[in-house]
Amino acid sequence: xxxADQAPRFASPADQRMWSERIPAPWWILGLILLLLPxxxxxxxxxxxxxxxxxxxxxxxxxxxxxxxxxxVSLLQMSIAGxxxxxxxxxxxxxxxxxxxxxxxxxxxxxxxxxAALFATMCGALAVRTDGIYTIMITLAxxxxxxxxxxxxxxxxxxxxxxNLVLPPKLFGVNWRDPLPFYYLTLACAALCYGAVVYLARSxxxxxxxxxxxxxxxxxxxxxxxxxxxxAAYALASVFASTGGILLVWQNAxxxxxxxxxxxxxxxxxxxxxxxxxxxxxxxxxxxxYVLLQVFSTDILGFFGFSADRFKLIIGxxxxxxxxxxxxxxxxLWDRWRAxxxxxxxxxxxxxx
Amino acid sequence: MNAPVVSSRMNxxxxxxxxxGNALELRGITKMFGALAAISDVTxxxxxxxxxxxxxxxxxxxxxxxxxxxxxxxxxxxxxxxFGEDVTVFPPHERIRRGLRRTxxxxxxxxxxxxxxxxxxxxxxxxxxxxxxxxxxxxxALVQAAEMLVEAVHLTADKDRLVGELAYGQQRQLEVALALxxxxxxxxxxxxxxxxxxxxxxxxxxxxxxxPAHIGFIIIEHDMxxxxxxxxSVTMMHNGRIFKEGRxxxxxxxxxxxxxxxxxxxxxx
Numbered sequence: 377x378x379x380a381d382q383a384p385r386f387a388s389p390a391d392q393r394m395w396s397e398r399i400p401a402p403w404w405i406l407g408l409i410l411l412l413l414p415x416x417x418x419x420x421x422x423x424x425x426x427x428x429x430x431x432x433x434x435x436x437x438x439x440x441x442x443x444x445x446x447x448x449v450s451l452l453q454m455s456i457a458g459x460x461x462x463x464x465x466x467x468x469x470x471x472x473x474x475x476x477x478x479x480x481x482x483x484x485x486x487x488x489x490x491x492a493a494l495f496a497t498m499c500g501a502l503a504v505r506t507d508g509i510y511t512i513m514i515t516l517a518x519x520x521x522x523x524x525x526x527x528x529x530x531x532x533x534x535x536x537x538x539x540n541l542v543l544p545p546k547l548f549g550v551n552w553r554d555p556l557p558f559y560y561l562t563l564a565c566a567a568l569c570y571g572a573v574v575y576l577a578r579s580x581x582x583x584x585x586x587x588x589x590x591x592x593x594x595x596x597x598x599x600x601x602x603x604x605x606x607x608a609a610y611a612l613a614s615v616f617a618s619t620g621g622i623l624l625v626w627q628n629a630x631x632x633x634x635x636x637x638x639x640x641x642x643x644x645x646x647x648x649x650x651x652x653x654x655x656x657x658x659x660x661x662x663x664x665x666y667v668l669l670q671v672f673s674t675d676i677l678g679f680f681g682f683s684a685d686r687f688k689l690i691i692g693x694x695x696x697x698x699x700x701x702x703x704x705x706x707x708x709l710w711d712r713w714r715a716x717x718x719x720x721x722x723x724x725x726x727x728x729x
Numbered sequence: 730m731n732a733p734v735v736s737s738r739m740n741x742x743x744x745x746x747x748x749x750g751n752a753l754e755l756r757g758i759t760k761m762f763g764a765l766a767a768i769s770d771v772t773x774x775x776x777x778x779x780x781x782x783x784x785x786x787x788x789x790x791x792x793x794x795x796x797x798x799x800x801x802x803x804x805x806x807x808x809x810x811x812f813g814e815d816v817t818v819f820p821p822h823e824r825i826r827r828g829l830r831r832t833x834x835x836x837x838x839x840x841x842x843x844x845x846x847x848x849x850x851x852x853x854x855x856x857x858x859x860x861x862x863x864x865x866x867x868x869x870a871l872v873q874a875a876e877m878l879v880e881a882v883h884l885t886a887d888k889d890r891l892v893g894e895l896a897y898g899q900q901r902q903l904e905v906a907l908a909l910x911x912x913x914x915x916x917x918x919x920x921x922x923x924x925x926x927x928x929x930x931x932x933x934x935x936x937x938x939x940x941p942a943h944i945g946f947i948i949i950e951h952d953m954x955x956x957x958x959x960x961x962s963v964t965m966m967h968n969g970r971i972f973k974e975g976r977x978x979x980x981x982x983x984x985x986x987x988x989x990x991x992x993x994x995x996x997x998x
Contacts, residue, residue, distance in 0.1 A: 579864050580863075598822075599825035
């Protein structure tokens with residue numbers, strides 16, 4: 377898995393262009409489409425489909441950062457997102473006035489990020505001592521423990537019912553839960569997280585993380601503290617997960633143990649794998665596919681006379697197909713298709729000459 | 730731990746001739762794998778700037794000795810001192826940050842990264858920049874240090890290529906470059922010439938002999954031409970023990986050594 381070969385190398389002095397010139401045309405087009413989408417899309421698409429896609433994409437992105445660059449498959453990312461969301465509900469105002477503290481947003485948000493980062497660091501410190509399947513097992517165990525804890529603890533997490541009426545602050549007089557503002561809010565957060573991961577991949581920390589993934593023993597022989605590097609990656613990835621988690625709470629206006637259940641934890645893995653774990657764009661594509669399936673499979677299944685609960689079946693079959701035919705996800709399919717097209721073109725022009 | 734008299738904490742090249750006066754000191758190093766002693770009771774000291782060749786047949790315990798020095802394995806018994814400081818139980822990265830470096834017998838590189846990125850990573854590892862989240866600018870001191878190292882091992886023309894695409898000999902050269910990053914004070918070379926062509930060997934000898942005088946090293950090498958040309962002294966190992974030590978010319982002409990290790994063709998050149 378070499379992620380770095382797809383990015384320009386910082387060390388080559390040839391690339392003296394402005395940052396805006398270095399972004400290829402398809403990105404500008406994608407950006408323009410996303411910015412202008414509200415002209416054509418209705419509120420359901422903006423709020424439910426796109427909003428949820430961006431949120432799920434950010435949580436998947438935190439997994440992609442750990443797994444794609446660090447080689448650590450963590451099933452914890454939904455728990456970390458959920459903890460940040462819970463903190464917003466617990467520290468800020470909510471419908472459960474007996475539990476929520478009702479502090480103002482400028483204390484609540486930094487505290488939510490910080491507490492989630494602390495939790496991620498602690499769990500990371502446990503998980504990085506294991507490898508491969510054991511990392512998956514230990515993070516799954518922590519996720520399950522956290523789920524049952526929130527369900528049984530009433531003094532902090534308000535148990536089974538969780539928190540409702542958790543609303544975003546009305547900053548600048550905007551109701552951020554209205555579809556249009558919420559769409560732009562999630563879009564901006566997703567773009568920032570995406571950009572941060574792309575940037576970090578070529579920073580010393582990101583490069584070293586990829587080095588740790590490929591050859592930890594050599595990294596130690598170069599003076600890197602491999603364990604510390606992995607734990608730091610968990611802390612950093614928590615920022616992306618927390619951003620998604622907080623937006624998720626605002627979108628649903630509530631959070632309950634069901635949000636962070638085992639199946640949600642696995643959904644994050646499905647999203648990242650379906651989209652592709654090698655590049656930061658993957659989780660967003662995976663999230664889009666997942667959300668479309670989740671939302672519309674009900675109609676399609678109903679049309680064929682199946683129960684709407686069967687949408688997981690469709691996702692499961694899709695997941696199987698992806699894992700079987702393209703281990704690096706939809707993006708991998710796309711890469712291979714482009715390579716084949718390029719090869720065919722080369723043959724055609726070669727034959728013509 | 731040791732008294733702070735030891736100047737190795739300053740991490741400066743060439744300042745580490747404190748109390749003991751030795752760059753590297755091994756006392757009674759033993760490494761057991763189960764009931765098998767890979768090395769037993771190895772006592773060895775190397776002065777700062779000294780260049781030592783370690784010779785011995787396969788299985789003599791040479792690479793195990795390196796792994797004990799770098800901390801890849803903890804020795805079952807014995808003591809490792811690096812510039813006077815007891816580093817026996819230190820994790821590898823702590824020893825590296827004190828100026829110890831090593832290369833691997835089988836190239837151990839980041840094949841998915843470019844040549845520059847490999848060397849740049851090595852430079853980051855021994856700097857405070859290792860956790861930096863900010864991309865380096867082209868005039869960054871570490872990038873420039875990396876460029877100089879790439880030049881020193883004659884890879885400038887290939888610096889932007891992926892390491893996986895390099896020829897075998899070039900990968901061996903890069904292996905040496907990674908070991909020279911930062912401010913090395915003592916380097917362990919594990920068969921750097923293995924698999925190189927005669928021209929590449931000559932190139933390697935130039936690189937090794939033109940290292941700054943304060944950098945000492947131990948080199949494991951089967952090629953006597955290379956070993957005796959770059960080293961001042963020789964340690965012979967046999968079955969995990971030190972068998973003989975001496976100046977290069979003494980060892981070369983020692984009849985016992987010739988019988989055991991050098992065999993026929995190697996000795997006269």
